[in-house]
Amino acid sequence: MPSPCPGRCNSAWRRAEELGRQHNLEPVPGEPVHCWSCYASAHTQLHQLPALFDAVYLEGEEGTLAKLVGTIGRVGLQAPPWPGQHARLFADGLGEGILILANDVREHLDEPVENPDTGSAAINRALGTLIRHLRWLLAEHPCATDSHGGRSGNPAWQIYSWHRSAEVFCKQDEQRPVQRVAPCPRCRDPWMRSRNGVVECTNLDCQNVMSNDEYAVHVQRLHDAAKFAGIAA
Ligand SMILES: [Zn+2]
Numbered sequence: 001m002p003s004p005c006p007g008r009c010n011s012a013w014r015r016a017e018e019l020g021r022q023h024n025l026e027p028v029p030g031e032p033v034h035c036w037s038c039y040a041s042a043h044t045q046l047h048q049l050p051a052l053f054d055a056v057y058l059e060g061e062e063g064t065l066a067k068l069v070g071t072i073g074r075v076g077l078q079a080p081p082w083p084g085q086h087a088r089l090f091a092d093g094l095g096e097g098i099l100i101l102a103n104d105v106r107e108h109l110d111e112p113v114e115n116p117d118t119g120s121a122a123i124n125r126a127l128g129t130l131i132r133h134l135r136w137l138l139a140e141h142p143c144a145t146d147s148h149g150g151r152s153g154n155p156a157w158q159i160y161s162w163h164r165s166a167e168v169f170c171k172q173d174e175q176r177p178v179q180r181v182a183p184c185p186r187c188r189d190p191w192m193r194s195r196n197g198v199v200e201c202t203n204l205d206c207q208n209v210m211s212n213d214e215y216a217v218h219v220q221r222l223h224d225a226a227k228f229a230g231i232a233a
């Protein structure tokens, strides 16, 4: 029996186990470490990162503050940030993480490491290295079995975090409702909340944990029932 996948697919199961409450969640097994769906997500995210980098720079250009139209006497009163500064700094931070992980792979697999340089050519080479060795990263990297979340060094979690933060930076992330308004299916308590990608009942006697998918099915079921009863449209 393979160990449960350390990925986000098992966030709800891990949280339920951590709370020590009775639950019906089954962990997704790893094949051998990460499950196929977590592997496929990391692969897609790596492929999408170059386009997201472009979008980050674009965001920087479009979001630049207007230059001070000062002439003599107004110049130098206030130094405006240089054009696209916030995007540049954000992209540099992201690029640094990517280069570190790529060099990590190169070192482990006896490939020549590269000097830290966050130019786009170096980033694309680094992403290429990560894509080529994704199997190794997700199955054999020393942190491959760390659970995803928080400051985990798991490569799949790092890839997810870069992708996610770039999406948020470019406002391309899906806007999820923060408030979960459907009542808990177990205790009927009206307050469910979203936390670390898991939907959790705030009633301390219940603490029912659901994955986002399960919650979506639950909401749909309530909606269908209400529609049947003539309450909802
Ligand atoms: Zn998984």
Ligand SMILES: [Zn+2]
Pocket: 184, 185, 186, 187, 188, 189, 201, 202, 203, 206, 207, 208
């Ligand atoms: Zn509950």
